[in-house]
Amino acid sequence: MARPLLELTGITKRYGDLLANDDVSLRVAPGEVVAMLGENGAGKSTLMKVVYGLVRPDAGTIAVDGTPLDIASPKDAMAAGIGMVTQEFSLVETMTVTDNIALSGVGLGRVDRAETRRRVVEAMERVGVTLDPDRLVGSLSIGERQRVEIVKALFHDCRVVILDEPTAVLTPQDVRALFETVRRLRTAGLGILLVSHKLREVAEISDRVVVLRRGRLVGERATATVRDEELAALMMGGSTDEVAATTASGDGEATELEAAVGMAGGPAPATRRPHPAAAAEPVLRLSGLTVSRGGRDVLRGIDLTVRGGEIVGLAGVSGNGQTELVEVLSATLPVTSGTLEVAGQDVTSAGVGERLAAGLGRLTEDRRGSVVPQMSVEYNLVLEDLPAYTRRGLLDRTAVRAHAEAMIERFDIRARPIDAVATLSGGNMQKVLLARALARRPRVLVVAQPTRGLDIGAYRYVHQQLDELRSEGAGVLLVSEDLDELRALSDRVVVLFGGEVVGELPVAEASPDRLGVLMAGGGSA
Numbered sequence: 001m002a003r004p005l006l007e008l009t010g011i012t013k014r015y016g017d018l019l020a021n022d023d024v025s026l027r028v029a030p031g032e033v034v035a036m037l038g039e040n041g042a043g044k045s046t047l048m049k050v051v052y053g054l055v056r057p058d059a060g061t062i063a064v065d066g067t068p069l070d071i072a073s074p075k076d077a078m079a080a081g082i083g084m085v086t087q088e089f090s091l092v093e094t095m096t097v098t099d100n101i102a103l104s105g106v107g108l109g110r111v112d113r114a115e116t117r118r119r120v121v122e123a124m125e126r127v128g129v130t131l132d133p134d135r136l137v138g139s140l141s142i143g144e145r146q147r148v149e150i151v152k153a154l155f156h157d158c159r160v161v162i163l164d165e166p167t168a169v170l171t172p173q174d175v176r177a178l179f180e181t182v183r184r185l186r187t188a189g190l191g192i193l194l195v196s197h198k199l200r201e202v203a204e205i206s207d208r209v210v211v212l213r214r215g216r217l218v219g220e221r222a223t224a225t226v227r228d229e230e231l232a233a234l235m236m237g238g239s240t241d242e243v244a245a246t247t248a249s250g251d252g253e254a255t256e257l258e259a260a261v262g263m264a265g266g267p268a269p270a271t272r273r274p275h276p277a278a279a280a281e282p283v284l285r286l287s288g289l290t291v292s293r294g295g296r297d298v299l300r301g302i303d304l305t306v307r308g309g310e311i312v313g314l315a316g317v318s319g320n321g322q323t324e325l326v327e328v329l330s331a332t333l334p335v336t337s338g339t340l341e342v343a344g345q346d347v348t349s350a351g352v353g354e355r356l357a358a359g360l361g362r363l364t365e366d367r368r369g370s371v372v373p374q375m376s377v378e379y380n381l382v383l384e385d386l387p388a389y390t391r392r393g394l395l396d397r398t399a400v401r402a403h404a405e406a407m408i409e410r411f412d413i414r415a416r417p418i419d420a421v422a423t424l425s426g427g428n429m430q431k432v433l434l435a436r437a438l439a440r441r442p443r444v445l446v447v448a449q450p451t452r453g454l455d456i457g458a459y460r461y462v463h464q465q466l467d468e469l470r471s472e473g474a475g476v477l478l479v480s481e482d483l484d485e486l487r488a489l490s491d492r493v494v495v496l497f498g499g500e501v502v503g504e505l506p507v508a509e510a511s512p513d514r515l516g517v518l519m520a521g522g523g524s525a
């Protein structure tokens with residue numbers, strides 16, 4: 001390799017007994033894209049945070065261009081030419097694109113507004129990002145916001161860029177635009193470290209792949225020659241043959257490996273077995289549902305029914321009412337007019353407890369808002385079902401612990417029952433929430449982006465669980481920006497645009513093209 005741009009040597013980070021990073025050494029060359037794979041909780045984010053100065057390692061060194069550095073904060077990292085784009089954006093919605101970039105304060109010194117704007121436009125051109133510099137960030141889509149973060153990260157003289165699961169929140173079009181930017185950066189000689197769960201994307205964009213397992217770097221391969229089986233084996237810890245054996249399946253369903261490659265687990269639409277939903281009772285019915293927020297109708301006259309035994313997919317470009325729909329169902333946003341029924345019971349003005357009792361289960365996009373972060377995994381798991389774990393007014397600790405152990409085993413949650421949820425990796429926190437929602441066997445489950453940030457095994461497992469719930473006769477409303485996921489799991493797909501239902505397609509007809517047209521507001525189906 002040419003002289004490495006970034007060189008990590010022996011990075012070790014311990015949290016109590018847990019070795020989140022165990023003697024990790026890694027090099028990134030100029031003009032190289034290195035992808036990092038690993039199961040949920042493998043230590044990927046921890047390593048990225050160490051490089052960006054957000055976490056102090058217990059041991060190890062970081063060198064940029066051959067110079068060893070002491071990186072104690074993101075400011076130090078930026079000064080050393082390292083930029084990072086995380087999954088959680090830190091933008092001010094009421095400010096323009098230019099002002100948000102200027103706010104980071106790096107690389108500008110004392111220059112006036114016009115000069116700042118000029119430099120922002122120049123930076124955007126350099127990385128191939130097209131955005132109106134004067135638009136308010138609040139009016140931008142998720143993909144556009146990420147572009148602002150990228151320009152922000154690259155605004156100073158940045159030579160190494162860290163992208164931590166950058167595609168998790170993006171639409172396919174946004175992923176294409178992001179990869180275009182990554183290619184430009186590579187051509188310009190930057191080094192790029194990209195964390196991902198999606199083998200298909202890793203294969204498309206990276207030059208080299210490294211795999212972390214339980215804190216250790218267990219493999220390093222050239223992307224062009226590595227086989228997916230080998231990567232899956234490295235991630236999961238078996239031999240290639242073992243992984244191939246456990247993932248082989250002759251029943252026409254996607255194998256774990258196929259899921260790994262495309263992250264499109266679950267039965268392909270054409271091979272799904274028929275369901276009895278046409279005859280089944282509605283478990284969720286929205287009639288003329290209108291919701292206003294900030295004086296604006298964010299949902300207008302929604303009529304939507306989910307029957308027992310079916311999965312209804314809800315597609316739409318982010319910002320068209322999906323988030324609000326899930327919030328309304330979860331009782332965090334009130335209904336303005338219309339009605340809402342769960343399993344035949346009118347719950348239009350009911351609180352969350354009453355809705356849960358009626359048979360609703362839900363998983364919202366706001367993971368952190370759905371847990372009590374300082375409380376343990378075991379208490380968060382029973383939080384919505386306390387009466388079932390209470391004996392004579394006292395919490396039955398033995399039962400709570402037993403339940404947690406069962407859920408940890410079943411969902412492969414990498415944590416102990418007593419760990420505070422705040423310390424869990426993103427994927428493991430998601431697993432806790434899913435376990436909580438699924439354990440209650442709801443009559444209807446409303447899930448938003450259920451597999452976002454999950455590793456291959458968990459992705460597949462969640463799809464199986466949703467399918468199983470459907471087979472048991474429950475209904476599922478699946479809100480997802482992942483069209484592969486919607487098409488793999490749904491019986492029919494409903495499209496929201498501008499707060500209204502603009503179309504509905506049986507899954508066999510829900511091609512990406514047709515969905516794309518509806519999602520862009522182009523006519524009704």
Ligand SMILES: Nc1ncnc2c1ncn2[C@@H]1O[C@H](COP(=O)(O)OP(=O)(O)OP(=O)(O)O)[C@@H](O)[C@H]1O
Nearest residue numbers: 015020040041042043044045046423424425426427
């Ligand atoms: N502040 C913390 N305190 C205690 N443990 C922590 C803390 N931060 C991370 N961990 C633990 O370190 C391990 C690695 O977590 P990390 O977030 O790096 O995983 P990851 O590979 O990025 O996972 P994911 O794919 O789910 O995002 C996990 O077991 C996590 O619980």
